[in-house]
Every structure is written in structure tokens, then in C-alpha cells.
Amino acid sequence: MEESKKGTNADINADLDEETLFVVSQTFKALGDPTRIRILHLLFHNEYAVNGIAEKLNLRQSTVSHQLRFLKNLRLVKHRREGTTLYYSHDDEHVMDMLKQTIDHACHS
Amino acid sequence: MEESKKGTNADINADLDEETLFVVSQTFKALGDPTRIRILHLLFHNEYAVNGIAEKLNLRQSTVSHQLRFLKNLRLVKHRREGTTLYYSHDDEHVMDMLKQTIDHACHS
């Protein structure tokens, strides 16, 4: 690689542009809160309704709703409707993989 | 797997214990700030002195020092001394890998 292949990949030697920096930090910020981790962890294998998450994790409905909006803005979760119920599930394999790896790592593996 | 193999691995179905939750969230929190990302990104291939980082990234020395302490507490960076100069380098391959992957991912790869 003689010249920099700018743009085609993460040019690890170049400075990070504002946008990349923002997206990356937001992504990690999403995983940097215990409540959001618990929610994503719960969504690992199954989909859950908002109230279902709240009950399972002992959280207020509004708290769950707020965090789900956060996660949805980052496309980390999605939902499908069934009547008045919204079933949430994860929507980013890469992020879920990182989360799983890091949990494994932290569990004194 | 009949009974839960508690403790031997990340039991993804079990509830997360407090300690794991804390460690994982702290780790991601470390990567959730633009300044720390820029610092770690800079340390990808080379070691740098504190002032070197400050100059390269246009940050105050105290800002860099504060963030390095944060990263060092989490064992994400280490340093070696040479006279009065401290050369910092990264110290967690797993985290650096995640960072690289996520930067790649964000660069519209």
C-alpha cells in the first residue's frame, strides 16, 4: 500500500473525521449504560414487549421506553406491532457480538 | 446443558450480576467519548508522550492526563518512563480490536 486508500476503509493512520468520531462514540455510549446493557442482553435471543422488559428487569415503563428510543435511534433495536403491543428485538449483529464478547471477557473467562 | 453452567462462561440467558454489569459498562463508557477515542486511535501503532498526544490532537496537557488516568484505571493503556517523560501505549488488544472494527463499520465500509 503506497498511497493512502482514503475512504475505502478505516484508515487507521489518518485523523478521524468528525462524523466517524460521532457515530463511533455514540455507538459505544449506547453500550456504556447498565440499563441499556441489561435491555440488550435480554433481547439477545427473544423479542419482548416494553412492559415485558420493564417487568423482567424491574424498571419503570417510561425508563424502558426512553432507553428503547435511544437504542432505536442508533438502529440497535427494531420493533414490530401487534395490536397495541410493540415487540422489540435487536437489530445490529455487530454490536450484539461486541456486547457478548465483552460480557464473556468480563465474566472472568 | 441441563443445569446452568454458572460462572464458567457468559451465561447469556442468566441475569447479569452487578459486577459484570459494572465492568462491561465501564469498558464501553471508556470508548464512548470522542477525546478518548482519538487518544486510543492515536495509540494504535505507536507510543506517545503525554505532551505528544496533546500536540497531535490539539488538547490541553491536563485534559490528556485526566483521560489517560481514566484509561489506565481500566488497563486500556500502560506507560513506560524515560527520564521525566512517560510514553503511553495501548494495553488491551480486545478493546483495540473492537474500536478498530467499529471505526471500520462507521466509515461506511
Place this chain on the structure above:
DNA sequence: ACATAACATGAACACATGCTGATATATGCA
């Protein structure tokens, strides 16, 4: 011992973040 260079630390400030109770919206059904 003194001065200097390199870095760490502390206090204060502005700002962001997460949670909560109350209220609004949306859907389904009688």
C-alpha cells in the same frame, strides 16, 4: 539546592445523562 521539564492532581464550572411522575398518543373493542 535550585531551576526546569514533564506530568499528575484538585476544585470549579458548564453541560450531559438517566430516572421519575404526569400526561399524551395510539390501538382495539364494546
Place this chain on the structure above:
DNA sequence: TGCATATATCAGCATGTGTTCATGTTATGT
């Protein structure tokens, strides 16, 4: 239409976070 269920949104509050200036600490050289 009216009511109930499920979820979203809002405003307020307490707490956490990042930066900065000022100062402290450590190591080197004279």
C-alpha cells in the same frame, strides 16, 4: 363514542462527566 391497554413523550430533578486553570509532584541537570 367511550373506555381500557400499551407505549411514547414531557418537564424537572439529581447525578455524572469533560474541560480548564491553578497548583502539586517527580525526575533531570547544573
